[in-house]
Amino acid sequence: MAEILVYVDHVDGAVRKPTLELLTLARRIGDPVAVALGNGAADTAAALAEHGAVKVLTADAPEFAEYLVVPKVDALQAAVAAVSPAAVLVPSSAEGKEIAARLAVRIGSGIITDAVDLEAGDEGPVATQSAFAASFTTKSRVSKGTPVITVKPNSAPVEAAPAAGAVEALAVSFGALATGTKVTARTPRESTGRPELTEAAIVVSGGRGVNGAENFAIIEALADSLGAAVGASRAAVDAGWYPHSNQVGQTGKSVSPQLYIASGISGAIQHRAGMQTSKTIVAINKDAEAPIFDLVDYGVVGDLFDVVPQLTEEVKSRKG
Amino acid sequence: MSLRIVVCVKYVPDATGDRHFADDLTVDRDDVDGLLSELDEYAVEQALQIAEEADDAEVTVLTVGPEDAKDALRKALSMGADKAVHVEDDDLHGTDVMGTSLVLAKAIEKVGYDVVIAGMASTDGTMGVLPAILAERLGVPQVTLLSEVSIEDGVVKGRRDGDTASEQLEASLPAVVSVTDQSGEARYPSFKGIMAAKKKPVESLELDDLDIDADEVGLAGAWTAVDSAAERPARTAGTIVKDEGEGGKQLAEYLASQKFI
Ligand SMILES: Cc1cc2nc3c(=O)[nH]c(=O)nc-3n(C[C@H](O)[C@H](O)[C@H](O)COP(=O)(O)OP(=O)(O)OC[C@H]3O[C@@H](n4cnc5c(N)ncnc54)[C@H](O)[C@@H]3O)c2cc1C
Ligand SMILES: Cc1cc2nc3c(=O)[nH]c(=O)nc-3n(C[C@H](O)[C@H](O)[C@H](O)COP(=O)(O)OP(=O)(O)OC[C@H]3O[C@@H](n4cnc5c(N)ncnc54)[C@H](O)[C@@H]3O)c2cc1C
Numbered sequence: 001m002a003e004i005l006v007y008v009d010h011v012d013g014a015v016r017k018p019t020l021e022l023l024t025l026a027r028r029i030g031d032p033v034a035v036a037l038g039n040g041a042a043d044t045a046a047a048l049a050e051h052g053a054v055k056v057l058t059a060d061a062p063e064f065a066e067y068l069v070v071p072k073v074d075a076l077q078a079a080v081a082a083v084s085p086a087a088v089l090v091p092s093s094a095e096g097k098e099i100a101a102r103l104a105v106r107i108g109s110g111i112i113t114d115a116v117d118l119e120a121g122d123e124g125p126v127a128t129q130s131a132f133a134a135s136f137t138t139k140s141r142v143s144k145g146t147p148v149i150t151v152k153p154n155s156a157p158v159e160a161a162p163a164a165g166a167v168e169a170l171a172v173s174f175g176a177l178a179t180g181t182k183v184t185a186r187t188p189r190e191s192t193g194r195p196e197l198t199e200a201a202i203v204v205s206g207g208r209g210v211n212g213a214e215n216f217a218i219i220e221a222l223a224d225s226l227g228a229a230v231g232a233s234r235a236a237v238d239a240g241w242y243p244h245s246n247q248v249g250q251t252g253k254s255v256s257p258q259l260y261i262a263s264g265i266s267g268a269i270q271h272r273a274g275m276q277t278s279k280t281i282v283a284i285n286k287d288a289e290a291p292i293f294d295l296v297d298y299g300v301v302g303d304l305f306d307v308v309p310q311l312t313e314e315v316k317s318r319k320g
Numbered sequence: 321m322s323l324r325i326v327v328c329v330k331y332v333p334d335a336t337g338d339r340h341f342a343d344d345l346t347v348d349r350d351d352v353d354g355l356l357s358e359l360d361e362y363a364v365e366q367a368l369q370i371a372e373e374a375d376d377a378e379v380t381v382l383t384v385g386p387e388d389a390k391d392a393l394r395k396a397l398s399m400g401a402d403k404a405v406h407v408e409d410d411d412l413h414g415t416d417v418m419g420t421s422l423v424l425a426k427a428i429e430k431v432g433y434d435v436v437i438a439g440m441a442s443t444d445g446t447m448g449v450l451p452a453i454l455a456e457r458l459g460v461p462q463v464t465l466l467s468e469v470s471i472e473d474g475v476v477k478g479r480r481d482g483d484t485a486s487e488q489l490e491a492s493l494p495a496v497v498s499v500t501d502q503s504g505e506a507r508y509p510s511f512k513g514i515m516a517a518k519k520k521p522v523e524s525l526e527l528d529d530l531d532i533d534a535d536e537v538g539l540a541g542a543w544t545a546v547d548s549a550a551e552r553p554a555r556t557a558g559t560i561v562k563d564e565g566e567g568g569k570q571l572a573e574y575l576a577s578q579k580f581i
Contacts, residue, residue, distance in 0.1 A: 011484055068480075068489055069452065069462060093483050094448065094465055101417070101449035102456045110418060110543025113447045126547070132339040132444070137550050144543035180461030181495075185488040202580065226580070244467075244481065244502055250335075251359065251440065251501045259580050269335050273446075280578060281555070282571065288562070295555055298574045302563025310568025318572065318581050 002030040002086035003055075005079055007099065008048065009091045013040025015047045017199045018091040018153040023051040025118045025156045029125050030086050032163075033057065035079045035170065037072055038064035042167055049165020051158065057082070057170040068181040069095060073102045075172040080107055082170065085146060087125050089118075092150040100150045109145025116155045116256070116277065125149065133250070133273035153198040154256040189245060197229045197246060202259045203278070205231035205248055206241075207271075209264020209285065209304055213241040218308050219263060225315040231255065231275075233265045249274035263304045267292025284308060323377040323471070326433045327367045328424060328454075329360040329396050331389035332444040339444070341549040344539065346414045347444060349386060356392035360439040361399070361506035366499045367437045368400045368507070370471050378402050380431055384412065384423050390522065397517035398509035404522040405431055411527055414539030421450055423537060425457040426530040435476060438498040440465055451498035461491035467502035 004026040009016045019034075026032035034053040036044040041058040048056050057079050063071040076099060080088065090100040092114050104111035115127035124147050129138045142148065197203065204226065206219040216230075223230045232242035234249055248255055250270040260278035265271060267283070267290055275281070276295065283292045288301045300307050333339050337352035364381065371377035381396040383389045384407045393404040407427050415423070428436055436458070441448035448465075455462035463469075466478035466489070476495050480487045481502070509517070527534060535541050561570055575581050 068464075068487075073456075095482060097447070097449050098452035098462070098464065101447075101452050102462075104543075105418065105421070105453050105456050110416065111449070112544055113449060130552075131341075131549070133335065135339070135552055136341065137552055138341075138345070138546050139548045140544055140546045142543060143545040177456075177459065177461070181463050181489055181491040183487050184490050186485045187487075188485045189483075250443065250446070259575075259578075280580075281558075282575070284567075284571070288560075293558075293560055296560070297555070297558040298571065299558060299560040300563050300567040300571050301560060302567045306565075307563050307567040307571065310566075311571050312568075314569050314572035315575070315581055318576060 003033045003083050004030040005083055005085040005088040006032050006034045006053070007076060007088070007090040007096065008034050008036040008044055009093060009096060010036060010040065010044050013043025015044050016091070017158065018151070020047070020051045020158040021153065021156040022089045022091060022151055023048065023053060024159045025151060026089055027052050027161060028118065029120045033083055033085065035076060037075050045165050045167045049163055050160060052161035052163050053165045054163045056165050056167045058167055059170040059172045061172065063174055063178055066183055067179050068183060069098050069102065070180060071174055071178045072099050073106070074174050074178055075170060076103050077106055078172045079170055080146065087147040087149060090148070090150045092152045097150050100148050104148040107145060109148050110142035111148045112140055112142060113150045115149050115151045118149065118151065130277060133269050134276035152254065152256070194223065195227070195229045197231060197248070197253050198255055200229035200255070200257055202226050202228035203231045203248070203255050203257045204228045204261045204263070205233065205265060206236055206263050207233035207265030208235035208239070210236060210241065211264070216242055218305070222261070222308050222312045222315070225312045225319070233271050262292055263308055265292055266290045267295060323371070323374045324432055324434045325367045325371060325377060325379045326428050326431055326436045327363050327379060327381045327396065327401065328436065328438040329364065329381050329383050329392050330357045330439070330442045331355070331383055331385040331392035332357045332442055335443050340551070344414065345546040345549050346539065349388070354388050354391065356395040357439060357443045359441060359443060359501060362499050362501055362503050363437045363439045364396045364399050364401060365506040366469055366503055370469070374471070380405060382424065382427055382431065383407070384420055384427070393522055394517055395509065397520045398514040399507055400513060403520055405525060406522055407525045407530070409527045411534040411538050414542060415537045416542040416544045417445070417447055417450060417453065418543045419537035419541055421453040421457055423527070423530065423532060424450070425454055426532060427525060428454070428458065430525070430530060434493045435471065436496045438496070440498055440500045451496050455496040458496065461495040463489050463491050463495050464498040466497060466499050469497060469499055469503060
């Protein structure tokens with residue numbers, strides 16, 4: 001069967017969930033060959049094999065951490081040359097998309113970004129994309145070269161599918177552009193102990209209606225009672241009440257959880273762009289006319305300062 | 321020497337309008353008003369600030385798009401850019417990101433540049449990859465998705481807030497930069513700016529001027545193909561209750577019925 005290259009997103013060897021989802025999709029169209037780069041690359045092999053990687057190509061060099069994007073493109077290109085894959089799949093993170101795009105132009109291939117599904121087709125893999133703030137669904141494919149496709153988180157289930165996962169060293173030589181942009185400092189994001197926003201099964205978000213940084217404690221308490229991630233609208237982020245890394249929407253994260261709870265959020269098109277594909281949507285808003293209510297499966301017209309704490313208490317008592 | 325800044329701006333259908341696809345599955349531009357992509361206003365703003373800091377600088381705004389895309393250029397000129405370049409050609413209809421980046425790269429080389437500044441993503445295609453492809457095509461450093469940017473002594477520095485870490489970046493010019501909506505509020509055009517913009521030069525280029533063949537771009541020259549586009553079914557109307565003191569409990573009951581609790 002044809003080999004499908006899967007770019008591995010990992011932190012010091014810990015494979016992030018979207019990569020495991022990519023392996024599920026890759027198995028639909030061929031045999032997944034994973035490419036893991038940088039510190040801890042070899043440590044990814046067990047998790048990747050467990051989820052279907054027939055081979056794991058690894059490379060580590062200081063360049064991967066010291067320079068932006070391009071060293072990883074050089075490595076992925078070397079993997080393409082070594083494997084001659086039928087397609088290249090990359091997680092749709094900001095960096096993943098840039099790596100994929102530069103690879104595509106180098107190898108003379110078209111690129112599709114932000115696929116939400118993937119299936120085999122007569123003329124190569126067919127990607128499903130959401131367009132115009134998820135009000136349209138398109139089916140598209142790459143018509144020239146080796147398809148390069150980036151896939152959004154939560155687009156496929158993680159499935160156990162044990163395979164060999166044989167580790168092989170990938171030989172990489174860096175080109176002149178690799179050292180063009182130096183990373184002079186890196187501050188890792190502090191962990192909150194809550195699930196990752198883009199990966200969480202439940203997201204609880206607050207907007208301008210939360211009315212103050214200190215009031216976000218109410219949103220966090222609800223999130224914690226449900227084991228959820230916390231999100232925020234841009235209005236709340238711009239006001240300085242919550243970090244930008246938690247923003248949901250067009251210029252923040254795009255989420256697609258099983259359950260999305262919006263409190264004090266009106267439902268502007270740019271916010272919807274980041275949450276409209278959630279399976280179940282719930283909103284609490286004191287304005288019965290708020291556009292968010294057009295999207296909801298269940299809505300409560302009321303003051304979030306009454307409704308949210310009552311809900312949190314009820315969740316806690318039901319969970320015992 | 322003057323610092324030559326080229327800002328890439330896109331003309332897009334208004335996101336608050338009823339955006340949809342035309343019969344050939346390209347973006348329908350007839351039924352919805354177009355405008356300068358809001359996210360490119362941030363690129364224009366940073367270009368103007370960098371130009372103000374530099375002793376001598378020239379800001380050129382560049383777009384690839386249909387006739388009406390001139391509106392986007394005018395807006396950028398009224399914010400304070402010095403001149404504009406419009407690549408317009410019927411053969412460009414339906415061009416994908418590879419074709420668009422090819423045209424932009426050739427136009428940028430023709431105009432001449434020390435730094436290219438782009439937005440983080442367009443508000444219609446939303447791919448967020450064009451600046452990286454431009455850097456690859458131009459063979460210069462990519463310094464993208466910056467929330468903070470400065471240029472001094474031929475070196476661009478900036479902060480990139482990533483998924484797992486925040487990074488400080490540094491590269492020598494020439495380079496391609498992109499900025500996020502966290503980089504600083506964009507200015508409104510002043511009345512004086514709007515009047516001045518009417519007299520600023522807008523140069524029009526066609527594919528011939530850039531030595532690009534018609535078959536390298538457009539729908540036929542695209543390296544991707546859209547097979548279908550379907551409107552997402554409207555979400556079925558949900559249950560909406562008014563809080564009469566029990567709203568939180570009612571919501572909990574619903575969540576339990578859906579097995580979330
Ligand atoms: C290019 C661009 C990109 C953008 N990107 C994003 C993005 O990524 N994410 C994003 O969210 N926005 C984005 N926006 C902004 C977006 O247009 C809206 O301005 C924003 O989403 C509004 O946030 P909000 O719903 O919290 O605030 P508002 O629209 O002000 O809504 C607040 C809501 O809270 C309700 N409320 C107030 N008090 C209470 C209370 N006590 N109890 C219950 N309800 C209450 C009000 O009835 C109201 O409906 C973008 C805009 C542009 C132009
Ligand atoms: C819903 C939708 C989905 C699409 N999906 C794909 C796809 O998967 N693959 C594909 O190859 N094409 C795709 N396209 C086509 C693609 O959007 C266009 O070719 C576009 O010109 C480049 O992509 P972008 O707008 O997404 O750019 P982005 O990478 O999001 O743009 C980043 C920045 O590049 C600059 N820029 C972008 N376009 C222009 C321009 N025309 N003139 C000047 N500056 C510009 C701006 O500074 C902008 O902020 C899609 C289009 C739509 C409407």
